[in-house]
Amino acid sequence: MQILSITDLTGYLADLLESDPILSDVWVEGEVSNWSRAASGHCYWTLRQGDAQLQAVCWRQQALKQPRLPANGEQVLVHGHVSFWQGSGKLQLYVDLIRPAGIGILHAQVEALKQRLEAEGLFDPGRKRAIPSLPRRIGVVTSPTGAALRDILTVLRQRWPLCEVVLAAAQVQGEAAPESLVEALYNLYGVELDLIIVARGGGSIEDLWAFNDEVVARAIFASPVPVITGVGHETDTTVVDYVADLRAATPSVAAALATPNIAELRNELQLSTERLREAVELQLSEGRDDLVQAMRQLQHLAPQSRLDRDRQTVQQLRDRIQRGLTTHIAFQKLNLRGTRQQLEMLNPRATLARGYAVVRRADGSVVLSPESVADGDELLLELRDGVLGARVDHGIGPIG
Amino acid sequence: MPRKTATAGDAxxxxxxxxxxxxxxxxxxxxxxxxxxxxxxxxxxxxxxSTRCQQLLDAAELRIQQLSVGVDGLTMTPWADE
Structure with missing residues (x-):
């Protein structure tokens, strides 16, 4: 018989407990008592059921990840592993997950998985890829006999029959479902695709279980092309929905989100065709306008029209000269007439016509005063119609 | 498992x-x-x-292939609905 040290024995106990497959991954339900949270952040409490009790500890790191910590008297469901702490000589449950007891173990497991995958970055919004707008090839992972496939194909036929569907059949429920889904996904990764739809019709949370499987989630994360999930009904959210690039509420919605609408494409096509026609018609009509303009210019520059224009110019000049000349002559005529009239007025003979006479001596000099002649001198009276001889007689007085 | 990459075969x-x-x-x-x-x-x-696009839209009929793994790797066979 070998004598063991305490350290050896407690170490052996710890090793034994930690290597046990059941004890290293246990879910336990019980009532919380003696709850205490140390200054260090670690939590210690006793988990009870009737008279049975178990010491539980949750380290600070894990405690911080819990959405909410329990209080004394609450029923909780916890996950963790059992080990032996040499320091206190006690067997303890090392807890990494605490949930209210009511939610059930499946739910709690999903929560735990989500927490872990999220921490690893599998849900990172930054890595979500855009869904191609006109996919040519769509991979579909679903049951070949399910309503989900029928729904998807109906939507694809309506919206986007130009694409090709590559169906990778998989079991979507039951024990073998996760492995079957993973295989179908990896088979599709060997095919050239634009995107993948992972789908399953509605069912209970147990039915959708495979879509909460860690391996399936990681397989979706590994997809080289965008993945759209459409699992269950609107209200169901599974772990794969968080990993997928896009989550659709149902398989039909997944198919709709994956494709354009052919009716919209027809509109778009018609619009493009109209724009095409309008653009070319505009250019043609502009060309026509330019041509008309050029023809006008050409006509303007033609030799014949140049000659016509020159001839016209010459004619105009001639007309102007003519007009100028006529005006000039008329003016001169007027001028002449005026001068003549003036001249006429100065003609002494005009005075004679009114009855006056010019009196001259015999030598022809004009007599201007009576004293310049003596009685008996001979004078000549020049009248309108001739010359009259006369003799001076100062004795004849003035008339009147 | 031999894995053959299937490609879109339309030119x-x-x-x-x-x-x-x-x-x-x-x-x-x-x-x-x-x-x-x-x-x-x-x-x-x-x-x-535009005519070609129109024809594609008018004539399109959804093609469905089923992917399976055989001894030659991945194979695709036309899948008959129902």
Whole structure:
């Protein structure tokens, strides 16, 4: 018989407990008592059921990840592993997950998985890829006999029959479902695709279980092309929905989100065709306008029209000269007439016509005063119609 | 397991490629800075593209292949609905 040290024995106990497959991954339900949270952040409490009790500890790191910590008297469901702490000589449950007891173990497991995958970055919004707008090839992972496939194909036929569907059949429920889904996904990764739809019709949370499987989630994360999930009904959210690039509420919605609408494409096509026609018609009509303009210019520059224009110019000049000349002559005529009239007025003979006479001596000099002649001198009276001889007689007085 | 990469086997341009080209043609025409002969050639190309797109939309029938793994790796066989 070998004598063991305490350290050896407690170490052996710890090793034994930690290597046990059941004890290293246990879910336990019980009532919380003696709850205490140390200054260090670690939590210690006793988990009870009737008279049975178990010491539980949750380290600070894990405690911080819990959405909410329990209080004394609450029923909780916890996950963790059992080990032996040499320091206190006690067997303890090392807890990494605490949930209210009511939610059930499946739910709690999903929560735990989500927490872990999220921490690893599998849900990172930054890595979500855009869904191609006109996919040519769509991979579909679903049951070949399910309503989900029928729904998807109906939507694809309506919206986007130009694409090709590559169906990778998989079991979507039951024990073998996760492995079957993973295989179908990896088979599709060997095919050239634009995107993948992972789908399953509605069912209970147990039915959708495979879509909460860690391996399936990681397989979706590994997809080289965008993945759209459409699992269950609107209200169901599974772990794969968080990993997928896009989550659709149902398989039909997944198919709709994956494709354009052919009716919209027809509109778009018609619009493009109209724009095409309008653009070319505009250019043609502009060309026509330019041509008309050029023809006008050409006509303007033609030799014949140049000659016509020159001839016209010459004619105009001639007309102007003519007009100028006529005006000039008329003016001169007027001028002449005026001068003549003036001249006429100065003609002494005009005075004679009114009855006056010019009196001259015999030598022809004009007599201007009576004293310049003596009685008996001979004078000549020049009248309108001739010359009259006369003799001076100062004795004849003035008339009147 | 031998894994063969299946590729899309159609040599005809996709709707997407045709539509992209058509949009490019429309945009070039709309700048209105092309010589007339070029513009007319583009217009004809555009009309042909649009006709081709229309035909694709009208004639399209969803093709469904089932992927399976055999001794030769991945194979695709036409899948009959129902």
């Amino acid at each position: 005809t341009p996709s709707y997407e490629a045709l539509m992209q080209r058509l949009q490019h043609v429309v945009e070039r025409l709309e700048t209105g800075e092309l010589p007339l002969a070029e513009a007319l050639a583009l217009y004809e190309e555009g009309v042909a593209l």
